[in-house]
Amino acid sequence: MSATKSKAVCLVSGGMDSAVTLAIALGEYDVYALHVMYGQRTQERELQSFRDLIAYYGIENSMIISMDYLERIGASALTDKSIEVPSKESPMGVIPITYVPFRNAQLLSVAVAWAEAIGASKVFIGAVEEDSSGYPDCREVFFKAFNLAVKEGTRPESKIEIVTPVLHMKKSEIVKKGIELKVPFELTWSCYKNSDKPCGECESCVLRLRAFKDAGFDDPIENP
Amino acid sequence: MSATKSKAVCLVSGGMDSAVTLAIALGEYDVYALHVMYGQRTQERELQSFRDLIAYYGIENSMIISMDYLERIGASALTDKSIEVPSKESPMGVIPITYVPFRNAQLLSVAVAWAEAIGASKVFIGAVEEDSSGYPDCREVFFKAFNLAVKEGTRPESKIEIVTPVLHMKKSEIVKKGIELKVPFELTWSCYKNSDKPCGECESCVLRLRAFKDAGFDDPIENP
Numbered sequence: 001m002s003a004t005k006s007k008a009v010c011l012v013s014g015g016m017d018s019a020v021t022l023a024i025a026l027g028e029y030d031v032y033a034l035h036v037m038y039g040q041r042t043q044e045r046e047l048q049s050f051r052d053l054i055a056y057y058g059i060e061n062s063m064i065i066s067m068d069y070l071e072r073i074g075a076s077a078l079t080d081k082s083i084e085v086p087s088k089e090s091p092m093g094v095i096p097i098t099y100v101p102f103r104n105a106q107l108l109s110v111a112v113a114w115a116e117a118i119g120a121s122k123v124f125i126g127a128v129e130e131d132s133s134g135y136p137d138c139r140e141v142f143f144k145a146f147n148l149a150v151k152e153g154t155r156p157e158s159k160i161e162i163v164t165p166v167l168h169m170k171k172s173e174i175v176k177k178g179i180e181l182k183v184p185f186e187l188t189w190s191c192y193k194n195s196d197k198p199c200g201e202c203e204s205c206v207l208r209l210r211a212f213k214d215a216g217f218d219d220p221i222e223n224p
Numbered sequence: 225m226s227a228t229k230s231k232a233v234c235l236v237s238g239g240m241d242s243a244v245t246l247a248i249a250l251g252e253y254d255v256y257a258l259h260v261m262y263g264q265r266t267q268e269r270e271l272q273s274f275r276d277l278i279a280y281y282g283i284e285n286s287m288i289i290s291m292d293y294l295e296r297i298g299a300s301a302l303t304d305k306s307i308e309v310p311s312k313e314s315p316m317g318v319i320p321i322t323y324v325p326f327r328n329a330q331l332l333s334v335a336v337a338w339a340e341a342i343g344a345s346k347v348f349i350g351a352v353e354e355d356s357s358g359y360p361d362c363r364e365v366f367f368k369a370f371n372l373a374v375k376e377g378t379r380p381e382s383k384i385e386i387v388t389p390v391l392h393m394k395k396s397e398i399v400k401k402g403i404e405l406k407v408p409f410e411l412t413w414s415c416y417k418n419s420d421k422p423c424g425e426c427e428s429c430v431l432r433l434r435a436f437k438d439a440g441f442d443d444p445i446e447n448p
Contacts, residue, residue, distance in 0.1 A: 063293070063296065065293040065296075066293075067291075067334075069287070069289040069290075069334060070334075070337065072287065072289075073334075073337050073338050073341045074341060075340065075341035095379055099379070100337075101336070101337040101338075101340040101341050101378065102333055102336045102337040102340060102374070102377055102378055103337070104377065105329070105333040105336065105337075105373060105374075105377055106330070106333040106334060106337065109326055109329040109330040109333050110291075110293060110294075110297075110330060112325070112326045112329065113294065113297050113324075113325040113326040113327070113329075113330065114297050114325075116299065116325040116326060117297045117298060117299035117325050136376065136377050136378055136379060136380070137376075137377035137378070139376065139377075141376040142373060142376040142377040144376075145369065145372040145373040145375070145376045145377070146373045146377070148369040148372065148373075149329060149366060149369040149370045149372075149373050150326070150329075151369070152360065152361075152363065152365040152366040152368075152369045153326055153328065153329055153360050153361035153363075153366040153369070153370070154325065154326055154360055154361070155319055155323070155360060156360070
């Protein structure tokens with residue numbers, strides 16, 4: 001929190017990828033942490049993880065916002081409770097029903113707005129491309145295009161850039177990086193379905209379980 | 225509202241440009257009208273204009289959402305009541321303090337999400353580039369970049385496009401187009417400052433007054 005560090009906004013969902021991204025950002029920047037609730041099933045649990053991470057790192061500047069309208073828009077198993085969360089991985093090349101329409105554009109837009117208001121030059125997001133669910137808004141081509149929209153849609157002196165430090169990492173590499181950076185994985189939450197004990201079956205649980213297994217570490221949150 | 229028309233989402237602020245854009249969209253599409261409140265000074269008055277326009281056109285599908293966090297982010301005279309709305313036009317080439325950080329990206333992101341959820345192929349927005357305040361997110365270069373982000377960040381089958389029918393019109397041409405399309409300008413609202421009677425001095429009033437004068441029509445809302 002040194003005065004010589006420049007500012008960055010970091011999106012922190014409370015999951016393992018954003019926790020590692022946060023740790024990376026904190027190594028270099030004065031981090032303004034942003035959490036977005038969007039009516040997803042486990043939003044209270046994720047909010048708790050966010051608060052725990054903020055407290056753990058002693059982050060002074062944070063903001064929690066609600067995009068409840070993403071629940072009204074629906075069209076995703078995460079935000080529409082009438083659509084069941086699949087209990088297995090989606091087949092290769094198929095965008096799963098847990099995709100929330102254009103969600104990352106909403107998250108990035110508000111993060112960029114905050115960055116511009118406070119004079120931050122970077123916006124960190126913990127998106128993962130290859131070793132993930134195949135959401136279109138988690139791909140490098142999307143972030144490249146969005147970065148251009150940021151450049152053209154903000155004040156010319158703002159010079160804000162979206163940064164995606166874990167985008168091309170395997171999930172097991174993200175775990176290793178987190179262990180190296182002493183990320184408190186016990187405070188994070190990944191399950192799409194449950195808020196007490198991870199279901200172990202949804203795609204997010206499957207990816208997390210495999211990540212810790214492949215990395216050779218035990219996941220500190222209790223799993224089935 | 226014919227079943228043969230394809231769907232489009234139209235952002236409707238309640239101002240003259242979005243009202244004309246709405247009339248243009250209605251000529252070809254089954255319009256889903258979207259209004260966003262973002263803590264701007266005249267948000268209740270603008271909401272009333274939105275409701276009046278929806279009722280006037282008999283639009284069946286509409287959504288009103290609140291991005292109150294843009295007020296918390298502030299950094300604009302429209303959303304931060306401690307910053308005064310300037311009572312004259314901004315000099316050429318200077319982005320005025322009424323610019324709301326990256327606002328149009330937020331509006332477009334939610335409009336695109338809704339479009340993807342309902343299967344709409346177009347998102348209309350009534351932005352004006354040359355004959356306007358010089359906001360960076362009202363320029364064609366921004367919309368081009370954002371369209372690419374939409375292409376890359378949504379499902380490949382969604383094929384959603386941002387459409388800006390009045391972007392390169394002079395404000396007086398927008399008035400003429402509106403008169404031709406019988407747009408009920410008496411229902412619209414443009415003043416940044418007041419909600420009862422337009423101040424006649426803010427940039428939005430100045431641009432509107434000049435637009436009607438240059439077009440050779442009387443503005444049906446009472447002006448100072």
